[in-house]
Amino acid sequence: MNENDYSRDAFGAIADPTRRQLIRLLAEAGELPLHELTPHFQMGRTAVSKHLTILKEAGLVLDRKVGRETRFRLNAAPLKEVQDWVAYYSNFWSTNMLRLNRLLEEEEL
Incomplete structure (x- = not known):
C-alpha cells in the first residue's frame, strides 16, 4: 500500500505528526493560507503543501481561492x-x- 492509498482516510491522514499539527493549527485559527502555515514547520512550502493535499484527500481540509491565495480550513467531520x-x-x-x-x-x- 503506497502513501496515497493509505492517506485517503482519516486514520492514514492523522498518522503523521505534521498532519496532526496542521489539523491543530487550522482548528485554532479557522482558516489560513499556506504562507502562514509554513513557518510552523521545519520544512518548505512544497512539503507542507503535500501534507495539506493528503488531508484534503481524506476530507479533513477544505480550501478556497481568495484572489491569488488559497486558504485552508479544517473539516472535522x-x-x-x-x-x-x-x-x-x-x-x-x-x-x-x-x-x-x-x-x-x-x-x-
Missing part, C-alpha cells in the same frame, strides 16, 4: 470515525479494568 473507533476501545478497557478490580478484590477476601 471525518474525525468522527476516529472518535468512534477510539471510544469503542475506551469502553473495552474500562470493562476489563472493572473485571480486574473485581478479581483482585475477590482474591483479597
